[in-house]
Amino acid sequence: MSCSPCVSAAPGRPRPVTRSDPKNSHCSRRLHVPQAASAPAAQAAAEQITVKIGHAAPLTGSIAHLGKDNESGVKLAIDEANAKGISIGGKNVQFEMLSEDDEGKPDKGPIIAQKFADAKVAGVVGHLNSGVTIPASSVYNQAGIPMISGSATNPQLTEQGFAVTFRTVGRDDQQGPAIASYLVAEHKPKVAAVVDDATSYGEGLANEVEKTLKAAGVTVLPREKGTDKQNDWKAVLTKLRGKKPDAIFFGGMDAAAGPLMKQGKELGLKAVFAFGDGACSDKMKELAGDAAEGLVCSQAGIPAQASSKPFLDAYKAKFNADPIIYAPFTYDATNLLIAAMQKADSVDPAKYLPALKAIELNGASGKIQFDEKGDRKDAEMTIFTMKGGKIEPVAIIKSGQTVKYEDFVKSLAGEAK
Numbered sequence: 001m002s003c004s005p006c007v008s009a010a011p012g013r014p015r016p017v018t019r020s021d022p023k024n025s026h027c028s029r030r031l032h033v034p035q036a037a038s039a040p041a042a043q044a045a046a047e048q049i050t051v052k053i054g055h056a057a058p059l060t061g062s063i064a065h066l067g068k069d070n071e072s073g074v075k076l077a078i079d080e081a082n083a084k085g086i087s088i089g090g091k092n093v094q095f096e097m098l099s100e101d102d103e104g105k106p107d108k109g110p111i112i113a114q115k116f117a118d119a120k121v122a123g124v125v126g127h128l129n130s131g132v133t134i135p136a137s138s139v140y141n142q143a144g145i146p147m148i149s150g151s152a153t154n155p156q157l158t159e160q161g162f163a164v165t166f167r168t169v170g171r172d173d174q175q176g177p178a179i180a181s182y183l184v185a186e187h188k189p190k191v192a193a194v195v196d197d198a199t200s201y202g203e204g205l206a207n208e209v210e211k212t213l214k215a216a217g218v219t220v221l222p223r224e225k226g227t228d229k230q231n232d233w234k235a236v237l238t239k240l241r242g243k244k245p246d247a248i249f250f251g252g253m254d255a256a257a258g259p260l261m262k263q264g265k266e267l268g269l270k271a272v273f274a275f276g277d278g279a280c281s282d283k284m285k286e287l288a289g290d291a292a293e294g295l296v297c298s299q300a301g302i303p304a305q306a307s308s309k310p311f312l313d314a315y316k317a318k319f320n321a322d323p324i325i326y327a328p329f330t331y332d333a334t335n336l337l338i339a340a341m342q343k344a345d346s347v348d349p350a351k352y353l354p355a356l357k358a359i360e361l362n363g364a365s366g367k368i369q370f371d372e373k374g375d376r377k378d379a380e381m382t383i384f385t386m387k388g389g390k391i392e393p394v395a396i397i398k399s400g401q402t403v404k405y406e407d408f409v410k411s412l413a414g415e416a417k
Helices: 039-044 064-084 108-118 130-143 172-187 200-215 234-241 254-266 283-292 309-319 327-344 349-358 405-416
Strands: 016-020 030-034 048-057 091-101 123-126 147-149 165-167 191-196 247-251 272-275 296-299 361-363 366-368 381-387 390-398 401-404
Touching: 048 064, 048 108, 048 327, 064 091, 064 123, 064 309, 064 327, 091 108, 108 130, 123 130, 123 327, 130 147, 130 165, 130 200, 147 327, 172 200, 172 247, 172 272, 172 296, 172 381, 172 390, 172 401, 191 200, 200 247, 234 254, 247 254, 254 272, 254 283, 283 381, 309 327, 327 349, 327 361, 390 405, 401 405
Parallel strands: 048 091, 048 123, 123 147, 147 165, 191 247, 247 272, 272 296
Antiparallel strands: 016 030, 296 381, 361 366, 381 390, 390 401
């Protein structure tokens, strides 16, 4: 898009090939990628074009740590692609990330999407929050710009019928049943409370949890609501205390979940506290203090620490930190866009979109294929608990089957051999 010179007339369209465990790839499994242009051909392509890839997430505010985690995944993938010297359409390509702070505000999503459209980005990775991603997706759809979210889990995102909308994580109607079923199996609550922050993400996930709990015969108390900016939950928790729930699920992000759990323990609630991916981070220890010990939470995908070793090593080397939650998924999302462009031999969204729909990539977060809606096929869900101030995975749930995390890790080791 930004590389306006025609790229479709280039001769010698590369043919996809299959290779395994490439030394310079961050994919530990088999990867379908286009055959790299020969060195002489690449050298002959004197013209260099710049391809812009947009990224948007909250980069300021209470959940900026998650937004920056997403941004780092995109940056790593782009820097690696540029280091490889990729040629598309007979031209040397330099990828450039345009990163915007949407502040996690739904009304900023369409504004930033239009800004990306005006800048003629070739694709977008984002946004982080479902409540921002869904309204922004309409603008991307109208502009014909492929977008892949690495963290938006609300089913509505891919139920709109937009041809350009994808995600590399599972959906809330997979995550909600996963965390609720785990609660029922391991903690056996008779009475449960469900609270949400009234956002598209929090309410949507809470709805899925509530449906599964009720289907399992658990008595669910009338829904309690707050906001994503709320840090005083005493009124809600005092009301719940009198009803003595065995479990409390909160749909929302860690910035609000931490105070809720801390105040719940201070008020003497004995319930197990459970959360979705938005509150499934080590930051809960900082926000809730010792009260965070024993929480149960889920993430829509494999744990960051189970990502491919080359990715983890490269991330650590570049940012001197470990990924928090979503960086492997935004890293993969970026590589999916780039791989589709290579396969189509074009950076024109209209030309590489069919390749993106059909692509198969074994990335940092595992095998990725999209279904007809743009959702990731067979997405894993992970259940965590807080032990010693750290979020630790305890189980992986895929296609309704629960596997202990240590067994999942052994299976990955066997797969890598």
